[in-house]
Amino acid sequence: MARQRLLFGDQLGPHFDDGGQIVLVESRAAFARHRMHRARAHLILTATRHRAAELGGRVELVRADSFRQALDGRELEVIAPTSWRKRDLVALLGADVLPSRGFVTDEEAFAAWASTRKPRSLVMDHFYREVRQREGWLMNGADDPEGGRYSHDADNRQSPPKGKPTLGLPEPWRPTEDDIDAEVRSDLDLWEKQGDVSFLGEDGPRLFAATREEALQALDAFIAHRLAEFGPYEDAMMLGDRTMAHSQLSVPLNLGLLDPREVIERALAAYEAGDAPLAGVEGFVRQLCGWRDWVWHLYWHLGRDYMTAPGALGAVEPLPRELWELDGAAVRARCLSDSLDAVRETGWAHHIQRLMVIGNFALQRGFDPVELTGWFTDAFVDGTPWVMPANVFGMSQHADGGIVATKPYAAGGAYINRMSDYCHSCEFDPRKRLGDDACPFTAGYWAFLDRVEPAIKDNHRMKQTLAGLRRLSDREAVVEQEKHRTSW
Ligand SMILES: Cc1cc2nc3c(=O)[nH]c(=O)nc-3n(C[C@H](O)[C@H](O)[C@H](O)COP(=O)(O)OP(=O)(O)OC[C@H]3O[C@@H](n4cnc5c(N)ncnc54)[C@H](O)[C@@H]3O)c2cc1C
Ligand code: SF4
Structure with missing residues (x-):
């Protein structure tokens, strides 16, 4: 043959x-x-x-x-x-x-770069700068980034617009299913019936690109209708707007239907044509040639044994049924319930729902980080083995003790209240840490800090937060309350 x-x-x-x-x-x-x-x-x-x-x-x-x-x-x-x-x-x-393809930078170049640094001095921002310099993307000279800064993240953290249910953008691009989609769906039905496989969540109609032609259409639609709004609301969440200004291109990128380079070049062309502002375009470019390449390289660099339970914060709790069944209806916390519903209905939720709602919840409740990494890989349509360890075990759960992120991504209800419109319609109160309506994220935040204090006490980025914990007059009562919490 x-x-x-x-x-x-x-x-x-x-x-x-x-x-x-x-x-x-x-x-x-x-x-x-x-x-x-x-x-x-x-x-x-x-x-x-x-x-x-x-x-x-x-x-x-x-x-x-x-x-x-x-x-x-x-x-x-x-x-x-x-x-x-x-x-x-x-x-x-x-x-x-x-050699591998489908990423901006190659494995040898990353290995050479990383070999000159200590394991704990691998910083995404430094890597990203080098990529920008090498490619000349948004650069005016060797070390002269467009707009005077490499990162415009500080401009990209706006709360959702007040009094509006959505960002008001056109509906995201969606494919039209064909006979192949129908054939696959009937095969999946058969396999399930025969007991060979069992699935999570709901399937259909298909929402993401599965062919090159569809991927290019989805890219065109993002550049035309969303890129200009990508920046300011990148970290915001809205109950009535699941997509916001995100690209939803992770599926075609991770199926290998789009090359990140061509996506970046389209975003740069939109900037040069004056169709999208610098802060948003820079933020989007950073997601692709910064974060995406970064977690890809870390997957190989950190090795097969990177993830070991229970991780640096001693998290041993099994994942609750609500996560495994994607049962948003069984959850009272509006932010978590909506995020789980989004995953059940579509297999997709945007970055802040993943990191600051679901991940934050798991971090606070001490769920086993290895089990959680497996859950994220299986529950999301863009889940891949390489994308998860750094994002989940490292960034979201701080289970590597600080290799990927220098401090835990833990936040209370005040953060979620500032960055979303969830709390208005929630039965909990983000300001309260004690009582029947105490927000599980606010109380959970303090209970989490109480539990992990010995493990993070030497982290200088947590010093102020821990000082706040030590000043908390009702610390013991909050910890006791959260120990007995049976629903969220
Ligand atoms: C806990 C957790 C789980 C995640 N799981 C996945 C996953 O299963 N698959 C996945 O591709 N990404 C994952 N991410 C990264 C990021 O959340 C998704 O890539 C993004 O939400 C996908 O939606 P989008 O295409 O609209 O992204 P946009 O917001 O439009 O961003 C553009 C692109 O940047 C890339 N990107 C941005 N951030 C990251 C990142 N941290 N890691 C890798 N790529 C990034 C993606 O390719 C994405 O399509 C995860 C992040 C966290 C914190
Ligand atoms: S009050 Fe707390 S639980 Fe409810 S939506 Fe806000 S942060 Fe989430």
């Missing part, structure tokens, strides 16, 4: 295809391994089958119980896959491995 390029389900765009023979594999067992969001399973399968249809005679789509079974004995080449598990697999198969 002629040499084939094996493409994984996150390598489906043109930048993974150099024109030769291709093999794609569909393994039912891969969906049986975890109880993942059904919309995610649908996206992976429909994207793979659409790609196979596009490639016609150049592709062989193999359906098999496992990748090993499908591929043993073939002469293969691959573009370096995106997880430890897949890299082990291609090593076993004896495939020729080409």
Whole structure:
């Protein structure tokens, strides 16, 4: 059999295809391994089958119980896959491995950069500056960033507009389903009925791009209708506006349908044409060539053993049923209930809902960070093994003791109240830490600090916060109350 390029389900765009023979594999067992969001399973399968249809005679789509079974004995080449598990697999198969694609910076360049720094001095902002300088993006000279600063984050933290239920932007781009989508949905029904797989959440209609053509349409729509508003409300949350000005491009990016470079170049072109302001464009560019590349490189750099329970903060609680069932209705806290509903209904929630609501809740309640990382990977349509360790275990749970983030991303109800309109319609009061209507995030924040004080007492960024804890007159009562809290 002629040499084939094996493409994984996150390598489906043109930048993974150099024109030769291709093999794609569909393994039912891969969906049986975890109880993942059904919309995610649908996206992976429909994207793979659409790609196979596009490639016609150049592709062989193999359906098999496992990748090993499908591929043993073939002469293969691959573009370096995106997880430890897949890299082990291609090593076993004896495939020729080409350098990874689908990120702005390559692994060798990052390794060289990181080798000159101490493990705890790896700072995203420094990495991002280097990328900007190397690429010349939003630069006027070697070290002269457009607007005089590399980061315009300080301009991008506005509260949601008062008295408005939404940002008032056009509806986000949505695809039209076709026969392949319908076929995948009926296969998933059958697999579930046969008891082979079990899923989380609701599936359909499909909300995210699964083909190159759709991905380009979604990108066009974001640039035309959302990019200009991306910056100011990047950190805000609104009950009536689930998408806000976010791009929702993480799915086509993580399926490999879009290359981050082309997305960045489109955003820069909009800035140069005067269609979007600097602060928002810089913020968006930073998400892609800063954060996205950063967590990708950290996945390899921090190694296979990076995540070990219970982590630096001794978090051992099992995840509650409400998370595993994505049961927003069983949650009284408006912010958490809406965020879980969003995940159940769509498999997607925006960054601040992930970090400052769900992640913050898990951090405060001491949920096992390894279990939580698995939950995020399975429950989100854009979940991938490489994106989660740094984002969840590191940034959101501070379980690595401060490698990814220098202090825990913990916040009380005052923060959520400032950055959202959730609290107006919540039965809890964000100002209260004691009593029946005490906000679980406000009280939970102090109870969390009380629990982790010994572990973070030497962190200079937490000194003021801990001083506040020590001054709290009702500290013991709050801790006692939260110990017995049975619902949120
Ligand atoms: C707890 C937690 C879990 C997360 N889980 C995922 C995940 O499963 N998959 C995923 O791709 N991202 C994840 N992120 C990062 C980020 O929240 C999502 O990329 C973003 O919300 C996706 O929506 P969007 O495409 O509208 O993003 P936008 O707000 O429009 O941002 C543009 C793009 O920047 C990239 N990006 C921004 N921040 C990050 C980041 N921290 N890590 C990686 N990429 C980033 C994404 O590709 C995103 O599409 C997670 C973050 C946290 C804190
Ligand atoms: S009051 Fe507390 S629980 Fe309710 S929405 Fe606000 S932060 Fe969330």
